[in-house]
């Protein structure tokens with residue numbers, strides 16, 4: 423492996439050969455090669471999947487999803503139980519949600535984090551009980567809040583002072599008491615792409631815990647005085663005071679989420695430390711004991727051989743030790759803990775299958791000024807089924823799936839079929855020299871933030887999601903979109 427990360431400074435001389443074997447940090451045990459060399463998913467050869475469901479297609483292993491959900495939950499429960507604390511795990515539906523997935527998560531003992539009225543509607547359709555659901559969002563509509571309260575969700579995570587006010591007034595009008603968590607901004611740096619980091623101060627989520635931010639809360643001095651808030655207080659304290667005063671809000675605790683696709687433990691630990699310390703200050707100030715803290719999700723997964731994801735047991739043990747130490751230091755009992763993993767459960771459970779179309783060579787100059795050839799391999803999908811490369815410069819791995827990727831390997835770039843030069847599926851990979859139109863490629867790690875972020879760009883129809891498991895025949899849990907589906911929304915010459 424080269425000294426520099428190949429993803430950002432690819433060197434023709436140093437970029438590692440894509441291993442023909444399937445790295446287990448990227449490919450879960452559901453994805454195996456048969457003796458023939460063909461890739462299988464939970465025992466079904468990809469050629470059979472492609473024959474029945476065509477490409478592009480997301481293939482999602484129910485077995486892997488269930489195993490990862492249970493593994494995460496048990497790891498966190500066990501690690502915190504060692505300190506006498508209890509844990510609830512909320513599966514973050516924003517990463518991948520269908521009726522079947524909501525049910526699998528519930529079967530495995532997970533609660534469900536929803537991020538909009540639409541996700542909530544899906545959870546309702548799946549029959550997830552209200553008390554097992556959380557509703558998130560930084561700009562919830564009145565209808566979304568009403569729907570959540572009507573369905574009896576276990577908690578609404580309020581993002582700001584105005585949201586606390588709106589939730590309080592809707593709950594009062596409905597004659598209910600709304601269970602609320604307050605999202606705070608821990609002000610720590612999370613090492614991930616800027617667009618998916620959410621813990622620093624200058625972004626849209628949460629309320630600041632920093633002293634002296636209360637005057638930014640939008641209340642008049644008289645209103646702040648009435649709440650007992652001074653200019654030295656934090657913005658978040660204003661929200662807590664409002665929630666505390668309201669008879670239609672049951673304040674359950676604080677919430678924070680530092681971002682997504684994070685490997686280092688430091689950010690999670692630092693955030694937990696800051697929020698717990700602030701929580702104890704609130705407990706003392708308001709004379710209550712907030713019963714719960716939610717530390718969000720964000721645990722990174724392996725996309726390429728450059729990534730080294732950590733196991734849930736290791737993360738959980740580290741966090742539990744950190745939380746227990748902080749609580750002892752600030753003199754509080756460990757509150758109920760909750761977590762919201764999305765990608766770490768759904769991401770590695772899914773792959774995307776594409777069919778190879780045109781293959782062409784382009785002459786380019788390498789870093790030494792020598793002319794080289796880059797092989798462009800086009801597939802039948804692209805940024806409409808996976809916008810992550812174009813949004814976050816995300817890197818993925820790929821393997822030839824319908825047969826053994828044997829023989830000479832050639833540095834290649836896999837691109838989509840959209841009308842954009844940035845429509846790149848895999849920037850750098852080695853694929854066999856004899857790759858040909860009609861071959862099937864499999865891209866791992868597409869179980870999270872792919873199907874849910876797909877689009878109809880260039881009027882491509884969105885792929886189906888095929889669920890696999892050792893116990894059942896593969897079946898579509900989301901059907902392929904048809905041209906009729908797309909065209910039906912165009913109202914013609916009105």
Ligand SMILES: Cc1ncc(COP(=O)(O)O)c(C=O)c1O
Nearest residue numbers: 514679682719720762763764765
């Ligand atoms: C509040 C909240 N919880 C949970 C998640 C899930 O994150 P991830 O899929 O990275 O675990 C997100 C997304 O970043 C989020 O915003």
Ligand SMILES: N[C@@H](CCCC[NH3+])C(=O)O
Nearest residue numbers: 516618682683810870871
């Ligand atoms: N959509 C992002 C993650 C956002 C997480 C939700 N707050 C991704 O694909 O990585």
